Amino acid sequence: MRVIGMIDQIRMRRDRRNLLALLAPGMLWLLAFFALPLVIILLYSILTNGPRGAIVWQPTLENYRTLFTQTIYVNAYLRSIRISLETTLICLLLGYPLALFIVRQPAHWRTLLIFLVLIPFWTNFLVRIYAWQIILANNGLINGGLTALGLTPLALLNTEGATLLGLVYGELPFMVLPLYAALARFDFTQLEAAADLGANRWQAFWRVMVPQTMPGIVAGSVLVFIPTLGQFVVAELLGGAKVDYLGNLIQRLFLRSNPINWPLGSALAVIMMVILLALIFWYFRVTREDER
Amino acid sequence: MIQRKPARWLSQALRSYAILVYAFLYLPIVVLVIFSFTRDEFGVRWTGFTLDWYIRLFNNPRLMGAAVNTLIVGVASTLVATLLGTLLALALERYRFRGRGAVDGLLYLPIVMPEIVMAVALLACSALAFDLINALTGHVLRRNLVTVTIGHIAFSISFVTVVVRASLKHFDRRLEEAAADLGANSWQIFWRITFPLILPGVIGGALLAFTLSLDDFIISLFLSGPGTSLLPVEVYNRVRRAITPEINAISTLMLLLSITLVVLSQLAQRRR
Numbered sequence: 001m002r003v004i005g006m007i008d009q010i011r012m013r014r015d016r017r018n019l020l021a022l023l024a025p026g027m028l029w030l031l032a033f034f035a036l037p038l039v040i041i042l043l044y045s046i047l048t049n050g051p052r053g054a055i056v057w058q059p060t061l062e063n064y065r066t067l068f069t070q071t072i073y074v075n076a077y078l079r080s081i082r083i084s085l086e087t088t089l090i091c092l093l094l095g096y097p098l099a100l101f102i103v104r105q106p107a108h109w110r111t112l113l114i115f116l117v118l119i120p121f122w123t124n125f126l127v128r129i130y131a132w133q134i135i136l137a138n139n140g141l142i143n144g145g146l147t148a149l150g151l152t153p154l155a156l157l158n159t160e161g162a163t164l165l166g167l168v169y170g171e172l173p174f175m176v177l178p179l180y181a182a183l184a185r186f187d188f189t190q191l192e193a194a195a196d197l198g199a200n201r202w203q204a205f206w207r208v209m210v211p212q213t214m215p216g217i218v219a220g221s222v223l224v225f226i227p228t229l230g231q232f233v234v235a236e237l238l239g240g241a242k243v244d245y246l247g248n249l250i251q252r253l254f255l256r257s258n259p260i261n262w263p264l265g266s267a268l269a270v271i272m273m274v275i276l277l278a279l280i281f282w283y284f285r286v287t288r289e290d291e292r
Numbered sequence: 293m294i295q296r297k298p299a300r301w302l303s304q305a306l307r308s309y310a311i312l313v314y315a316f317l318y319l320p321i322v323v324l325v326i327f328s329f330t331r332d333e334f335g336v337r338w339t340g341f342t343l344d345w346y347i348r349l350f351n352n353p354r355l356m357g358a359a360v361n362t363l364i365v366g367v368a369s370t371l372v373a374t375l376l377g378t379l380l381a382l383a384l385e386r387y388r389f390r391g392r393g394a395v396d397g398l399l400y401l402p403i404v405m406p407e408i409v410m411a412v413a414l415l416a417c418s419a420l421a422f423d424l425i426n427a428l429t430g431h432v433l434r435r436n437l438v439t440v441t442i443g444h445i446a447f448s449i450s451f452v453t454v455v456v457r458a459s460l461k462h463f464d465r466r467l468e469e470a471a472a473d474l475g476a477n478s479w480q481i482f483w484r485i486t487f488p489l490i491l492p493g494v495i496g497g498a499l500l501a502f503t504l505s506l507d508d509f510i511i512s513l514f515l516s517g518p519g520t521s522l523l524p525v526e527v528y529n530r531v532r533r534a535i536t537p538e539i540n541a542i543s544t545l546m547l548l549l550s551i552t553l554v555v556l557s558q559l560a561q562r563r564r
Contacts, residue, residue: 025376029449038413101306127524132320141323233510250408
């Protein structure tokens with residue numbers, strides 16, 4: 001082993017140039033087309049919006065002041081955070097038992113079952129959300145059934161309930177995959193040990209299984225919460241764009257001409273980034289504590 | 293025996309629950325496919341079987357143009373992202389170097405970043421760059437398929453790297469050392485030993501990058517210019533107006549394509 005280690009070390013020194021050749025292209029791409037754009041919106045967020053959406057190079061904190069004082073924006077955060085939390089919680093309630101079920105199956109079934117969760121994850125989000133329109137529309141599948149039974153049709157589409165449904169549907173795979181990974185590492189004989197020590201099933205679940213799968217729970221929650229916070233498609237297609245979420249505001253401030261305001265939109269995007277970084281930081285703290 | 297009974301009850305409950313969740317995941321997909329064959333012109337009721345909507349689709353120049361654009365962007369971004377992502381994976385798995393943690397962080401950030409943030413950042417960046425080019429050279433540039441492709445590459449690289457790294461984890465370095473002992477130079481070692489062994493991972497990564505590009509909607513919406521529409525953006529513009537069986541048909545085809553690609557990608561990675 002030591003000889004191989006030495007050979008590795010010699011090769012490492014010789015291969016400095018190779019390392020640079022491997023790293024540089026990808027890193028430069030990510031720096032130029034991922035990191036730099038983020039720095040630019042950070043910059044835009046402290047500039048002034050001029051007439052007809054022109055950027056005026058005059059530093060200001062006005063954008064952030066607007067975002068924290070005007071009710072339309074404050075309400076949009078609160079609404080976004082609320083629906084993102086609801087989505088995360090429902091995904092957890094649907095995803096944990098599902099992941100638990102998959103982990104307890106024989107190996108060859110497990111691969112297939114997790115693959116079935118993976119498929120929607122890789123198929124077009126927009127199309128899958130659109131499919132719910134067919135089910136929920138006023139003349140759609142559910143209401144068609146209700147009418148056939150002689151019942152009054154319900155207003156299902158263009159409600160907040162429909163938005164929540166669509167978000168849960170879209171994000172569920174992001175919850176199941178980390179939960180599955182965490183549960184696959186869990187040693188189920190510990191539950192028997194807990195039972196031997198007098199714990200009932202509920203106590204064994206809460207005091208043994210949940211704490212030990214916490215990294216998966218946190219990872220899944222972060223992975224569901226973050227994209228939900230920035231969504232605007234579901235709110236438009238299923239919620240009928242009746243109320244504003246953060247994503248809808250950003251989209252409008254950047255793309256729709258009335259009122260176009262890139263500095264304000266940038267400030268919103270920056271706030272979203274800050275929330276993301278805080279959550280990632282929290283995730284690493286939780287997982288590191290677990291390893292100790 | 294007494295102790296086991298509630299356990300069986302519990303696992304039965306768990307099984308039923310899991311079946312319901314799977315039904316929830318697949319119901320919309322099944323409904324979408326079925327209603328792409330209905331005669332109903334609103335696309336929400338079953339009034340008989342027809343293939344008309346598919347035929348109409350292929351005769352719609354706008355949608356077909358968008359489909360071609362989507363494929364061009366998909367192929368171009370996959371080629372570049374696969375190359376860059378594979379190189380990064382090799383660097384990260386093979387070398388220990390200072391700043392490796394920072395590289396890792398920069399690589400994983402695009403996976404977790406809300407796509408809308410990335411989209412507006414790229415939009416702002418491209419606008420600034422175009423203004424700069426205009427001021428310096430007088431050329432007027434517009435967002436087109438190239439800007440979209442650049443954006444797709446930026447988020448695909450990370451996914452490719454993750455997949456290729458997974459295939460490098462099980463790599464037996466002694467094979468390369470044996471080849472070196474037998475007199476092969478590093479170029480020969482790479483192409484004759486390393487590359488064939490990581491090829492399944494590279495193909496898997498490439499297929500995922502392609503799928504991501506075909507499915508991407510948000511970055512495509514923000515970065516495509518006038519007259520260079522992509523399929524998901526085209527679908528979005530129509531869906532916002534009304535449900536039509538034509539949209540059901542194009543959606544079904546898009547679903548079918550992504551599912552095929554994911555299955556292929558999984559098979560490629562399995563064969564080791």
